[in-house]
Amino acid sequence: MKRGALFLTLTAVTVLALLAGANAVQAQSERILNFKSFIKVHPDASMTVTEDITVQAARREIKRGIVRDFPTTYRDRLGNTVKVGFKVEEVLRDGRSEPYHTQSVSNGVKIFIGQKDVFLRSGVYTYTIRYRVDRELGFFKDFDELYWNVTGNGWTFAIDRAEAYIELPAGTKILKSAAYTGYQGARGHDFTVRSDDNLIVFKTTAPLAPREGLTVAVSWPKGVVHEPSSQERLGFFFQDNAATAIGLIWLAVLLSFYLWAWFRVGRDPAAGTIIPLFSPPAGFSPAGVRFVSRMGYDDKAFAAAVVDMAVKGGVRIEEDGGDYTLVRKEGAMGALSRGEQLVSARLFFSSNSVKLENENHTRIKAAIDALKKTLKTELEKIYFVTNSGYLAPGIVITLLGVALVVLTSRDRMTAAFGSLWLTIWTVACYFLAVAVYKKWQAARGGVVKWLGALGTTLFALPFFIGEIAGAVMLTSAVSIPAAATLAAMGFLNALFYHLLKAPTLSGRKIMDQIEGFKLYLSVAEKDRLNLLNPPEKTPALFEKYLPYALALNVENAWSEQFAEVLAKAGTETQPYSPVWYSGSSWDSFHTSRFSDSLGSSFAGAISSSSTAPGSSSGSGGGGSSGGGGGGGGGSGW
Numbered sequence: 323m324k325r326g327a328l329f330l331t332l333t334a335v336t337v338l339a340l341l342a343g344a345n346a347v348q349a350q351s352e353r354i355l356n357f358k359s360f361i362k363v364h365p366d367a368s369m370t371v372t373e374d375i376t377v378q379a380a381r382r383e384i385k386r387g388i389v390r391d392f393p394t395t396y397r398d399r400l401g402n403t404v405k406v407g408f409k410v411e412e413v414l415r416d417g418r419s420e421p422y423h424t425q426s427v428s429n430g431v432k433i434f435i436g437q438k439d440v441f442l443r444s445g446v447y448t449y450t451i452r453y454r455v456d457r458e459l460g461f462f463k464d465f466d467e468l469y470w471n472v473t474g475n476g477w478t479f480a481i482d483r484a485e486a487y488i489e490l491p492a493g494t495k496i497l498k499s500a501a502y503t504g505y506q507g508a509r510g511h512d513f514t515v516r517s518d519d520n521l522i523v524f525k526t527t528a529p530l531a532p533r534e535g536l537t538v539a540v541s542w543p544k545g546v547v548h549e550p551s552s553q554e555r556l557g558f559f560f561q562d563n564a565a566t567a568i569g570l571i572w573l574a575v576l577l578s579f580y581l582w583a584w585f586r587v588g589r590d591p592a593a594g595t596i597i598p599l600f601s602p603p604a605g606f607s608p609a610g611v612r613f614v615s616r617m618g619y620d621d622k623a624f625a626a627a628v629v630d631m632a633v634k635g636g637v638r639i640e641e642d643g644g645d646y647t648l649v650r651k652e653g654a655m656g657a658l659s660r661g662e663q664l665v666s667a668r669l670f671f672s673s674n675s676v677k678l679e680n681e682n683h684t685r686i687k688a689a690i691d692a693l694k695k696t697l698k699t700e701l702e703k704i705y706f707v708t709n710s711g712y713l714a715p716g717i718v719i720t721l722l723g724v725a726l727v728v729l730t731s732r733d734r735m736t737a738a739f740g741s742l743w744l745t746i747w748t749v750a751c752y753f754l755a756v757a758v759y760k761k762w763q764a765a766r767g768g769v770v771k772w773l774g775a776l777g778t779t780l781f782a783l784p785f786f787i788g789e790i791a792g793a794v795m796l797t798s799a800v801s802i803p804a805a806a807t808l809a810a811m812g813f814l815n816a817l818f819y820h821l822l823k824a825p826t827l828s829g830r831k832i833m834d835q836i837e838g839f840k841l842y843l844s845v846a847e848k849d850r851l852n853l854l855n856p857p858e859k860t861p862a863l864f865e866k867y868l869p870y871a872l873a874l875n876v877e878n879a880w881s882e883q884f885a886e887v888l889a890k891a892g893t894e895t896q897p898y899s900p901v902w903y904s905g906s907s908w909d910s911f912h913t914s915r916f917s918d919s920l921g922s923s924f925a926g927a928i929s930s931s932s933t934a935p936g937s938s939s940g941s942g943g944g945g946s947s948g949g950g951g952g953g954g955g956g957s958g959w
Contacts, residue, residue: 352380354481355446357536359472361488367547368407368456369468376448383478387420387436388449391476394430401801403562403732407456414450457558461549465497467541472524475506475535482529484536490520494546501538503530564730565737565800569807572723576811579719580818583712588822591830598845599838600857602870606832607659612873613697615836617706617823621760623697623873624665624690625928630869631662632902639924641905646678646924651902661696665689678928686928705829709822716818720811727808733799740796741808744789748812751789754782836874843867844876845883859887865900 358374377384396404413422413435425432435449436442460467472486490496496517501524504510512528513536524538550558560567602611608626613619628648631637635654640647650670655663668689669676676682702708724741731737761775797805825833842856857863864884871880891898 351378352382352384353378353479354477355483357473357481357484359484359486361468361470361486363459363468363488363490363547365491365547366456367459367549368454369458370411370452370454372450372452374448374450376446377479378446379442380444381442385441386438387415387422387434387442390433390435390451391427391474392431392433392453395428397801400803401797402559402566402803403801404457404558405562406458408453409455410451410453412450412452416448417450420449459547461544464544465541466544466547466549467539469537469539471535471537473530473535475533477535478532480529480531481526481534484526484530486524486536486538488522488524488538488540490522490540490542491546492520494520494542496520496522497541497543499538499540501536503528503536504534506533506535508534563801563804565727565732566804566807568726568730569723569800569804569811572719572726573807573810573814576716576719576723576814580712580716580814580822583709583716584818584821587707587709587712588818588824590824591827593830593837594834596834596837596841598842598856599835600842602839602867603832603835606836607661608869608873609661609693610659610697610701611836611839611870614701614705614829614832615874617708617825619694619697621690621928622875624693625924626869626873627659627662627665627693628928629872629924631658631666633865633869633900634658634662635902636662636666637902639903639905641903641924647675648678649675660700661693664692664696668692690928704826705832706823706825709824710819712822713815713819716815720815723811724808727800727804731800731804736795736799740792740799744792744796745812747785747789747792751782751785754785758782839870840874840876843871843874844879859884861888861891861898864888865902 354375354377356374356376358376360372360374362370364370373390375388375390377388392408394406394408396406398404408431410422410424410433413420413433415435420435421437422433422435425434433451435451458468458470460469468488470486470488473481473484499515499517499522501511501513501515502509503512503526513524513526515522515524517523522540524536526536530536602608606614608630609623612623612626628637628639631654632639634657635651636658638649638651640649648669650666655666658666669685671685676685678686728734728737728741758775758779761778793805796808800808861884864880864887868877868880871877888898
């Protein structure tokens with residue numbers, strides 16, 4: 323009996339000791355015993371927030387006092403910066419003024435409460451922080467709202483209890499409310515809520531672990547508080563986003579400069595009346611016609627020159643499964659233009675034939691360069707001017723704009739690297755895209771060509787993905803609108819490179835003649851009767867002007883006019899075929915297919931062979947813990 327009583331006594335003593343120890347540990351653990359926040363919304367849309375934070379200090383983290391983190395810088399879905407106003411009005415410890423200092427961080431402010439050389443004793447302390455904020459309210463179509471992270475989700479301590487008292491302007495009706503507890507993004511409902519007129523109170527019903535928090539949302543009718551006007555919002559935007567503001571200003575400067583330059587030198591003389599002409603301007607080769615009409619050179623000018631050489635008997639074009647070979651013919655040099663003579667000399671300086679493939683890119687590139695130089699020497703500045711001298715100031719303005727955007731961005735190093743890298747990468751991707759396009763142009767000749775085009779596309783794909791990744795990197799450093807201004811500046815330079823070109827007065831007359839000749843080449847058969855005394859359609863006429871049709875991008879229309887004529891020109895056993903061409907693309911009954919082949923596959927083969935290989939609402943239930951304004955967290959120090 324005595325032994326049983328002794329056992330019960332020892333058990334009771336042990337339990338009491340364990341409970342006492344647990345209470346002692348509880349008393350010694352650092353935590354927030356109560357986080358009480360009083361939030362007053364003012365008619366001017368600002369708020370006064372008073373936080374009473376009662377903590378249990380044990381001189382572990384809380385040695386001198388506490389640290390309160392408050393975010394003041396946010397980013398919207400476009401990456402724009404949004405900065406809220408924040409001003410500390412008073413800091414107390416147990417009702418008495420307490421020293422503090424603030425420290426700016428990347429997304430806000432840290433408030434260090436206490437003194438560096440003054441250490442606290444273990445115990446319970448209540449810190450009061452009173453501050454004023456603005457631009458924290460949400461303004462929607464049918465209501466206004468406070469969506470507020472009361473405690474923040476960054477505390478390193480547990481919070482036993484959290485309370486939020488929100489007072490709206492007198493007479494305000496509360497429309498909806500919601501609250502969320504838990505970790506960032508959670509939608510816990512461990513809270514109670516009650517409201518009385520313009521006051522609403524939220525209280526947690528369970529402790530919050532470290533990194534958990536309480537977020538609340540309250541909405542009310544519009545008109546209670548001042549809503550920023552469009553002008554005020556715009557002012558806030560430019561105030562918060564200097565990089566975007568400077569980018570827009572510099573874009574306007576660049577556009578103004580180029581418009582001034584265009585009005586001064588880039589406007590074309592008035593075009594004359596366009597009438598159908600049955601021959602090209604006197605003395606103009608197909609390549610010359612294309613060069614003047616486009617006010618610049620491209621690879622199709624070379625293709626037109628080669629076809630013209632073939633028609634005149636200087637070259638034979640042989641096609642086999644999509645592969646093209648040019649074979650020199652003797653005795654026609656006198657009929658060739660100066661540019662075509664130089665092309666022949668460069669192509670056939672070491673042999674009488676050349677296959678259009680990468681292995682012969684040196685010869686083909688030399689021929690292209692010779693034609694380009696001849697066209698520029700004979701035609702540029704006489705029939706048109708490029709006004710390229712105005713591009714240099716435009717590029718300088720662009721570079722200054724990029725530098726200023728980088729210097730005012732939130733991440734200068736990333737912005738600087740991203741701008742430089744993306745500029746170089748974009749140029750590389752442009753040439754890759756051109757190469758892919760040319761490969762597909764030349765891919766109509768067979769499976770091998772198609773596989774080659776596919777291989778080039780797959781090779782280029784990672785570079786295009788890299789372009790997207792670079793754009794994402796740049797926008798993360800400067801925001802989407804700021805990055806868009808940089809891209810727009812680059813686009814303006816490319817656009818006005820073309821717009822600043824202008825015909826001379828004599829060039830305008832030649833261009834009118836070219837347009838008249840193009841009208842004749844492209845006229846449909848049903849409209850042909852409207853032409854006055856057009857030349858008789860013969861195979862010789864078709865071949866003579868086919869290079870010009872190719873140069874003016876109307877080769878299909880020109881061929882369709884002669885489909886019936888060419889079909890009748892041959893015999894049942896020997897259909898008509900040009901003597902200067904052999905290959906599978908010719909079909910006297912479908913001549914447009916042949917012309918299309920010259921305009922795409924043949925031109926594409928020339929191009930390829932000339933290149934060396936090698937913001938949200940929370941009161942409606944769509945929020946979560948950690949959302950909205952306010953927030954942050956804290957620790958001890």
